Amino acid sequence: MHGRRPYVGSVLSCRHRNNREQWALRHINWTRQRWRTIIFTDESRFVLCRADGRVRLYRRSNERYDDCCVLGSVMVWGGIAYGYRTPLVVFHGNLNAQKHRDDILGPHVVPLLQTHNVITTLQQDNATSHVARVILEYLQNHNVDFIDDWPSKSPDLNPIEHLWDNLDRRVRRRPNPPNNVNELRAALLEEWNNIPQADINKLVLSMRRRCQAVSIAYGGHTLY
Secondary structure (H helix, E strand, O other): OEOOOOOOOOOOOHHHHHHHHHHHHHHOOOOHHHHOOEEEEEEEEEEOEOOOOOEOOOOOHHHOOOHHHHHOEEEEEEEEEOOEEOOOEEEOOOOOHHHHHHHHHHHHHHHHHHHOOOOOEEEOOOOHHHHOHHHHHHHHHOOOEEOOOOOOOOHHHOOHHHHHHHHHHHHHOOOOOOOOHHHHHHHHHHHHHHOOHHHHHHHHOOHHHHHHHHHHOOOOOOOO
16 A cells, blocks of 8 residues: 555665765764654655555546546655654645645644744655755745755655554554545544554654664665
């Protein structure tokens, strides 16, 4: 159901390995209190699949070209921090820069960072919709502190990746698993809120160990 493929075991160029190792070394001594100031964010796609891996497609007669029905999937965005999680945001199609600014940063990220006493810094990966000029200007205009050197191809450094897997398992284990896209959307929203905050806190506080693992691997991918 979860649409993301792990990077573990994939080949990294020397440049990527070096960038990851250097980033890990720069952050390896951050304290738990420092990691508690970060909100980790990401998008993920969840799909309806049969046991044989084929995707189930559900649509009404007037939805022939509706993206969510053609793909049989639900695309979501979320953010986690120590003691906090954002609402799970469901959106149609791919996330472009304008949608990221108007539907996510504006209503969910900026107000949090401007008002929270502890959570002050945004983490997001180097996806095009995250690093577009319109996004960087928006963050700067709103005085948003963000990690601007996040290494590419590094899902093992982002603790929210584990939460996506957790969310996927929780939806699959439901007594009545979703049979269509609308049910999948509702199940994801419900199970996202059901994940214990203690589990999220543990993931956030695993960042020092993740940095250590990347350092030990000389910038290679880890088992996280």
